[in-house]
Amino acid sequence: MLCCLVALLALAQPAHAGVANAPGANLEVSLITYGPGETYWERFGHDAIELRDTVSGEAYNFNYGVFDFDESGFLLNFARGRMHYLMDAAPTRLDVDWYVRAGRSVTRQRLDFTPEQASALRDFLLWNLRPENARYDYDYYVDNCTTRVRDALDRALGGVIEAQLTARPGGMTYREQTVRLMSAQPWLMLLLDLGLGPYADRPLNAWQESFLPSVLSQQVASVRLAGPQGTRPLVTTTELVAPNRLDTPPATAPDLRLPLALAGLALAVVLLLARRFWPPGFTLLGALYLLFAGVAGIGLLILWLLTTHHAAWANANLLLFNPLALILLPSTWRARRGLPASRLADIVLLLQLFALLAAVLLHLLPGTVQQNQPWLLFAMPVWLAMAWALRRGRHHPL
Structure with missing residues (x-):
């Protein structure tokens, strides 16, 4: 909570122009996607929304993947499935440098937001960053750090992402994606596969399968926006900020x-x-x-x-x-x-x-x-x- 408060105060400083008070025309919105890490809770990857003030150069990453091991009853809540996660914000340079040092890939997709949409997204993220709003009940598949990023972007765009992704079939089920990403730890992979019930085998659409950072990145790249000159892609540029230096998960789930x-x-x-x-x-x-x-x-x-x-x-x-x-x-x-x-x-x-x-x-x-x-x-x-x-x-x- 202290991290959220410090980030909020840093963003809200009125002494200089920056992300917190820049006009929407000066805000650049990007989706930052981080590749999977080596620890089991990093195997699913991570992502964040980057807001950059093109005038001052100030840039912050907003993400929903913070949890606190020291929280009262953390292990019991984890076992019972009642996990509490937090939203956080950090300067983009510090955030990206950490993942680069860890050997994880970093990809930036710049998104075509209008000034009004960029301003609305910024205001929502700052509201969400307040200590009283930052905490949420985490769910592995339907309410996690990636679905929160997806939903925030979709909210600012008026539901365009959900409308298009819901109409597309997904590529894998929850089980297949879980087994695929956990295959580097065979015993944990088998344990998770044994413990998953029928819920994990339901057919998914692309919106539901976008609970994963890599899938959201791929799906966002195919979203089209309507305009007076016809449709245009939501993603204007894609930049590989840092390549992956770790073993990558297989493209398909292993057949057990x-x-x-x-x-x-x-x-x-x-x-x-x-x-x-x-x-x-x-x-x-x-x-x-x-x-x-x-x-x-x-x-x-x-x-x-x-x-x-x-x-x-x-x-x-x-x-x-x-x-x-x-x-x-x-x-x-x-x-x-x-x-x-x-x-x-x-x-x-x-x-x-x-x-x-x-x-x-x-x-x-x-x-x-x-x-x-x-x-x-x-x-x-x-x-x-x-x-x-x-x-x-x-x-x-x-």
């Missing part, structure tokens, strides 16, 4: 079906071989899988029932990984002694196999939204192997 299918098949074969030739190994591997399935199920339930992470609600992966798996843990120790599963374990195994069948049928039904084929292909052979291995031999009472 084959890797996870092979992983599931390999684990199933190892479990079956260990059950026959190395019972202690089966106990260890089986217990680890059941522990993973149970803990993952608990996590998915918490995301659905106790948080506002709506992208994780109603996750069909709960049919594959759920807390019932924890009940089967004692059965792996019985298997080590050559004993079959108990009657309770038999019931749980039967329920899990029915859940597995339901997950397959649900995926095959027309109109199914959630694309969780990779996890289906992983879980099916493993659960079938676990069921066979745990139910060998004659039944014993509880």
